[in-house]
Amino acid sequence: MAVTHVVTFSWVEGTSAGTVEDILRNLQEWIDRREGLEGLESWKAGPDLGVNEGNAxxxxxxxxxxxxxxxRYRDHPEHKRIIAEQIAPLISSRSAVQFAH
Incomplete structure (x- = not known):
C-alpha cells in the first residue's frame, strides 16, 4: 500500500526568500541523487503561493x-542533516500527516 507524506512549515519572522530557496535547492539536490531512497515515487516541495491567508x-x-x-526517507542521514542544520532552526510551526492509499 502506497504512503503519502505531507508536511507544512511556517518560518520564524525574518526568514528570507533566499534562505528558503537555499533549503529547497538542498532538498531537491538530495532527492535528485536518489541514493538510499528506493521506493520514492514522487516528491514535490515549495513555498506557499500566498493565495489564501493563514496558510503555512x-x-x-x-x-x-x-x-x-x-x-528510509524519514531516517536518511542527509534528510536529518538538512532538517537539523537548515530547517529546524527556522520553524515557528510544523504540521505533518502520513496516509495510506
Missing amino acids: DFAVSATFTDQDAYL
Missing part, C-alpha cells in the same frame, strides 16, 4: 511505495 509558508509532499520506503 512551505510544504513538502512525497509518495512512497510503502511505509518502509517512507521510513
Whole structure:
C-alpha cells in the first residue's frame, strides 16, 4: 500500500526568500541523487503561493511505495542533516500527516 507524506512549515519572522530557496535547492539536490531512497515515487516541495491567508509558508509532499520506503526517507542521514542544520532552526510551526492509499 502506497504512503503519502505531507508536511507544512511556517518560518520564524525574518526568514528570507533566499534562505528558503537555499533549503529547497538542498532538498531537491538530495532527492535528485536518489541514493538510499528506493521506493520514492514522487516528491514535490515549495513555498506557499500566498493565495489564501493563514496558510503555512512551505510544504513538502512525497509518495512512497510503502511505509518502509517512507521510513528510509524519514531516517536518511542527509534528510536529518538538512532538517537539523537548515530547517529546524527556522520553524515557528510544523504540521505533518502520513496516509495510506
